[in-house]
Amino acid sequence: MLIDFFLHLKASKLPVSTKEFLVLLEALQEHVVEHSLDDFYVLSRATLIKDETHFDKFDRAFGEYFKGVEALPGMDVLIPEDWLRQAMKKHLTDAERAKLEKYGWDKLMETLKERLAEQTERHAGGNKWIGTGGTSPFGHGGTHPEGIRFGGRSEHRSAVKVWAKREFRNLDDDIELGTRNIKIALRRLRHFARQGAAEELDLEGTIAGTARNAGWLDLRMRPERHNAVKVLLFLDVGGSMDDHIRVCEELFSACRSEFKHLEYYYFHNFVYEWAWQDNTRRHTERILMLDLMHKYGNDYKLIFVGDATMSPYEITQPGGSIEYNNREAGAVWLRRLTECWPHAIWLNPEPEHFWQYRQSISMVHNLMGNRMFPLTLDGLERGMRLLSK
Known part of the structure; x- marks a missing residue:
């Protein structure tokens, strides 16, 4: 399986070598990390990728190869915590969801201040406090049609405001386009202008100059055009x-x-x-x-x-x-x-x-x-x- 993974990285045009792959195998044999997919991802990227500019390409290749795999073969899998939290979510009918009150901006912000002042512990599955799941307009993973989400991602994308630390990555300008x-x-x-030191062959000028020069090559150049x-x-x-x-x-x-x-x-x-x-x-x-x-x-x-x-x-x-x-x-x-x-x-x-x-x-x-x-x-x-x- 790992040999196929290595070949997949090579096919994805990542600069991985056999020596680096042997280091990865040695680290696995020495039990440097636990045998979970997340640990293997961290270890394989650290051993195989030496230039951080290739991290995004490695992530895409890793995701393609291990798509649908929860753990390395032969290891027990624990139920992820986020699965358990999502299981607490209340599933409402369309009619029940329509009955949930939309506060509006001013009332929503005022109510949030009151909740922050009153709440002293974690809540889940409720309809009032800041917590997870439930129908409260404050928290994460709930079903309220409008609200303020604290952290995480949501399939509803209906939050008015989201408080969370976000990490974005730069766009890759080296993507090979499938078409032109x-x-x-x-x-x-576009508006073309001739500028700079770069030059290109002036074919028409070269032909005309050579003809006037009795057949002796008269090479003519002109500044390259730029948009x-x-x-x-x-x-x-x-x-x-x-x-x-x-x-x-x-x-x-x-x-x-x-x-x-x-x-x-x-x-x-x-x-x-x-x-x-x-x-x-x-x-x-x-x-x-x-x-x-x-x-x-x-x-x-x-x-x-x-x-x-x-x-x-x-x-x-x-x-x-x-x-x-x-x-x-x-x-x-x-x-x-x-x-x-x-x-x-x-x-x-x-x-x-x-x-x-x-x-x-x-x-x-x-x-x-x-x-x-x-x-x-x-x-x-x-x-x-x-x-x-």
Whole structure:
């Protein structure tokens, strides 16, 4: 089994060697870690991968090979704690779920303050306190249609605000595209200029010069052409955008190769006071939006990439961000950005026919002046056509 795993890593174009694989086998024989899949993942990555830039590719290859496997063969498996917690969740009918009261932003925040002041112990499965499962609007893993979620992930994605530590990873700009279609679509947005020291062969000039020179080769060169369009890219990461990592990495990779003048920044869910360029340092190396607005001229083309799927409060309310208490509403910042860079579009990886059923998408669509396009080849064509005007 482990030999097949090693060959799978090689097929995934990871630089693993036989020597490193033997080190892994020796570590297993010496019982360096417990025989669980999680322990094996940590050990195999530590022994086989020597460059942290390959961590993401290793994670994808590991997940593909061990998909559906809970533990290494021959070892007993304990029931995961999160399975037990999910089992406590109350399963409500549609009618029962419809009866649950929606508080609204102000009442929800006021009630949360009261709960924090009163609660002294852990709760699970209830309808009032902060806890797990149940129908309370505060906690994690419950079924309330609106509320504040503390930590973890939820299949409902209906939380108004989420307090949790999140770790996002940077998008990989080295993804090999299955087709060249995305690049071709992006080429609608281009303005060629000749600049820099790089040169290319001037074939017509060489032929003409050679003819005038009685057949003696007269080699003519000219400066290489570059796409002179300036692009400012804002990428939504984390949360519901995890479902769209592959297509966003393909877009990001294509943009890096097509646009000579490309600047990119990350945000989570919606744009507020700051953005960042490295997700691993997003809490310590934030960049103020006002600084970006002063740094880049209005000749830049502004492209947002995000599913616009969030609580409406994140767009309309100060303090609505699920990461911190923002002083101004996200809608205010989006208007500022589109006024600073009027040539702007929003690319949405969610299917276009879903947009009408999600309030937040409709709100962002309107704030963008209907300049939202699906992240498909047709959507890219339409978006690039609009930006090129």
